[in-house]
Amino acid sequence: MKKLSARRRHPLAALVVLLLALAATGGLYAAFAPAEKAQADTSAQSLAIDEGKKLFAVGCSSCHGLNGQGSSDGPSLVGVGSAAVDFQVGTGRMPAQQPGAQVPSKKNIYSQTQIDQMAAFVASLGPGPVIPTEEQYTATxxxxxxxxxxxxxxxxxxxxxxxxxxxxxxxxxxxxSLDGVDPKHIYEAMQTGPQNMPSFPDTTMPEEQKKQIVAFVRHTTNDEPNPGGLALGSLGPVTEGLFGWIFGLGALIAVAIWVAAHTTKAKKS
Amino acid sequence: MSSTSGATTSASKPASTRAKPANKGEAAVDWVDGRLGIYTLAKSNLRKIFPDHWSFMLGEICLYSFVIIILTGVYLTLFFKPSMAEVVYHGPYTPLEGIRMSEAYASTMNISFEIRGGLLIRQIHHWAALVFVAAMLVHMMRVFFTGAFRKPREINWVFGFLLLVLGMFDGFFGYSLPDDLLSGTGIRFMEGAILAVPIVGTYIQMFLFGGQFPGTDIVPRFFTIHVLLIPGIMLGLLVAHLILVFYHKHTQWAGPGKTEKNVVGMPLMPVYMAKAGGFFFLVFGVISAISAIATINPIWAYGPYRPDQVSTDAQPDWYMGFSEGLIRVMPGWEISVWGGHTLNLGVMIPLAIFPMVLVAIAVYPFIEGWITGDKREHHILDRPRNAPVRTALGAAWISLYLVLLVGGGNDLFATHFHLSLNSITYFVRVGFFVVPVVVFFITKRWCLGLQRRDKEKVLHGRESGIIKRLPHGEFVEVHTPLAAKDLHTLTAHDQPQPVELPAETDENGVARKAGVLAKTRAKLSEGFYGEGAQIAKPTAEEFREIESGHGHH
Known part of the structure; x- marks a missing residue:
């Protein structure tokens, strides 16, 4: 200790302290930083990445670039993660039919294996949200x-x-509309924030809450028998007003015309 | 009941001259009449004549739906708790299990899911309210387009208008009561509108809400307004409205034997007693059927109100939709005056236009009366085509209303017709000024075209479709002359002349200058009845001349 304290006024002491501090910060960061979910490069995976790259070159590269780096027609896919690919391709949004305000969902032409391969390729470009497992989106x-x-x-x-x-x-x-959307896709949408949707990563919305939202969406769009009769699209008072005018007042005016047409009239000679 | 006492006490009652009532029914009626004097009332009113036309029954739809609303509303008050006290839900509707909500919302959930027939009654109440306001609007349009608001019925028109406005606001207060997410958003909207009123806005807001939004006072206060104050006023106006209908007698369409001094139709008793009574049950039946088929205001799906939550498709019921449209399309202008006081023009201007849209239609009878200078009583209805300017003004008003409704539902138009929300908003901004003008001119031309057609029909008869070859080879189409009754109906309307300005000099040769008001009036009158505003109807001479001709033209 005496040695150390004797050299504390050494001209290089400040440099040594700085180096130690940097090493400590870096070491602490390495120890406590959230582990990035970069996938280990196993051999089966690299095979999938190769296949995915081929599919990507055919279906996606014209807009997103051969290496997913993006172009004027499509954003970079580095770091979007496999969940984004699974959502966009799985719901038929990608490959996009045409540019526009928003890419609509349409019939998906890829098999789940192909989607997984493309997802593996895109995931290899940079770490990002991973396709969830069934336990992750099924509420208990x-x-x-x-x-x-x-x-x-x-x-x-x-x-x-x-x-x-x-x-x-x-x-x-x-x-x-969330009618009939696969629970996995709902979860992925929240995780990745596709198109105009904000993303809800686990840091702002824990997995448990996402599960609950998935459960509610499945319930409200699929399972719930509407207690009051026809739901009229569940669109609020606009459709109710339209229905009321057409089938309410419309029917009543028809009835009024019928009543007026049936009356005691003097017999025509 | 001896004949002597009867003769001395009430000579006017024929029943009392009878020695003995013929049966128990008569005895009962006699007993009541002796105390209430209903005989004379009934005598003068039971045989009241009403003309027959389906459009005269629109008002009945309003009356009956109002009765239905009151009946179902009374049932709902038995179970509804107008309280903002917070409770945790533990009821049969599991998707809301354990959720915090107000007692108002919880009791509405209770009505919907636990009270026997509660949901059906709630839906009847709400559907009947939608139909009620819609029927009032259509009834008002019927009165407007047929000119039934003219003297002596202007006051009754105003009563009807007040009923419409009160009905709209009572509807608003009503759907605000359950304290669900949609209604809370609506109240928040209203609060914002109140706050946008300069100077007094913040005070009114504080008085009404008893503090900051939402507070705990608003639901109980709205409840009192909704079930007591407004319906009470409406009931009084309704009675006055009906008394005036009886007093003025009903208007009728032109036709043979129908004049400004008579009413041709059927008596109240028994014909209209049966028809109107039956119609009440038909209205009740139709509304109940709709309520059993379709949901309205699914509060369980909206969830309880929380100021930090909101759903898209947050629109008011349709009758408030035009105010929603006004606010949605108004640019969000805001200016600062007198050192930092904000004037929120984006809300204030729509708030000012909102009553003006309504008042425009309310004061119309007085404006038309002033322009035309018509002081006569009118009991014969105008066919809309025979008053082109009035019809065009009414159509323009409706188009304005519809444009604003489109603005109010711009998000649904955007999603369902794959349009841009912004484009719809821009369209409504321009359409607000342009569409009514275009509709005015189209409707006016349309009416004039129909007048020409009527004239043609009177003078030349109906096209029979039979082509005849004359001896000299000419082909003509045979026209069937109209029956005398149709000729009368088509030519019964009178065609007033525009008001003329008084002569520039009076009888002494002194210059007499017409005021701005008189000049404006003459201009407007020219617009109403001048050259371009009506087609001169065929005269008897024209008709005779043509009739004496070749029989074809």
Whole structure:
């Protein structure tokens, strides 16, 4: 200790302290930083990456570039992760039919194996969200629907509507209807924030809450028998007004015409 | 009941001259009449004549749906708790299990899922409200386009208008009560509109909400307004409206034997008693059927209101839709005056236009009366085509209303017709000014065209489709002359002349200058009845001349 303290006024002491501090910060960061989910390069995986690269070259590279670096027609895919590929291709949004305000979902032409291969290729470009496993998006909580409903109304309903029926955004963009969307895709959408949607990574919305939202969306779009009769699209008072005018007042005017036409009339001679 | 006492006490009652009532029914009626004097009332009113036309029954739809609303509303008040106290839901609707909500919302959930028939009654109440306001609007349009608002019915028109406005606001207060996510958003909208009123806005907001939004006062206060204050006023206006209908007698369409001094139709008793009574049950039936088929205001799907939550498709019920349109298409202008006081023009201007849209239609009878200078009583209805300017003004008003409704539902138009939300908004901004003008001119030309067609029909008869070859080889189409009754109907309307300005000099040769008002009036009158505003109807001479001709033209 005496040696150390004797040299504390050495001209190079400051440099040594600085180096030690940097090493400590770096070491601490390496020890505590969230582990990036970069995939280990096993041989089966590299095979998938090779296959995926071929598929990518055919279906995606015209806009996203041969190495996914992006171009004027499509964004870079470095770091979007396999979940983004699985969502975009799995719902038929990618490959895009044409440029526009928003790419609509359409029939998916790839098999799940092919999608996985492309996802592996894109994931190899840089770390990003990974395709979730079934446990990740299947809620086990008995009250998940109620909790998910509250989360949905706080985070999702302002664009997707209270019943997940979708809604309009600016300049031709829109939040699509969630009818019949695969739970995995709902989870991936929240994770990756496709197109105009904000992303909800685990840091802002834990996995448990995503599960609850998935449960609510599945419940409100698929399972729920509507207690009041026809839901009229679950679009709120606009469709109700239209229905009321056409089938309410319309029917009543028809009845009025019928009543007026049937009356006691003097016999015509 | 001896004949002597009867003769001395009430000579006007024929029943009392009878020695003995013929049966128990008569005895009962006699007993009531002796105390209420209903006989004279019934005598003068039970045989009241009403003309027959389907469009005269639109008002009945309003009346009956109002009755249905009151009946179902009373049932709902038995179970609804107008309270903002917070409770945790533990009911049969599991998707809301354990969610915090107000008692108002919880009791509406209770009505919907636990009270026997509660959801059906709730839906009848709400559907009947939509139909009620819609029927009032259509009824008002019927009165407008047929000129039934003219003297002596202007006051009744205003009563009807007040009923419409009160109905709209009572509807608004009603759907605000369950404290669901949609209604809370609507109240927040209203609060914003109140705050946008300069100077007094913040005070009114504080008085109404009893503090900051949302507070705990608003639902109980709205409840009192919704079930007591507004319906009470409406009931009074409704009675006055009906008394005036009885007093003025009903208008009728032109036709043979129908004049400004008579009413041709059927008596209230028994014909209209049966028809109107039956119609009530038909209205009740149709509305109940709709309520059993289709959901309205699914509050369980909206969830309870929380100020940090909102859903898209947050529109008001249709009758408030035009105010939503006004606010949605208005640019968000904001200016600062008098050192930092914000004037929120983006909300203030729509808020000012909103009543003007309504008042424009309310004051129309008085404006038309002033322009035309018509002081006569009118009991014969105008066919809309025979009043082209009025019809065009009404159509322009409707088009304005519809344009604003499109603005109010711009997001749904965007998603369902694959349009850009912004384009729709820009269209409505321009359309607000342009569409009514275009509709005005088209409708006016259309009416004039129909007038020409009527004239043609009177003078030349109906095209029979039979082609005849004359001896000299000419082909003509045979026209069938109209029956005398149709000729009368087509020519019964009168065609007033525009008001003329008084002569520039009076009888003493002194210059008499017409005021700006008089000049404006003469101009407007020219617009109403001048050269370009009506087609001179065929005269008897024209008709005779043509009839005496070759029989074809």
């Amino acid at each position: 909580d008995a009250n998940a629907v109620a909790k998910g409903g509250e989360l949905f109304r706080t985070n999702c309903a302002q664009c997707h509507n209270f019943a997940g029926q979708g809604g309009a955004l600016t300049k031709g963009k829109y939040a699509p």
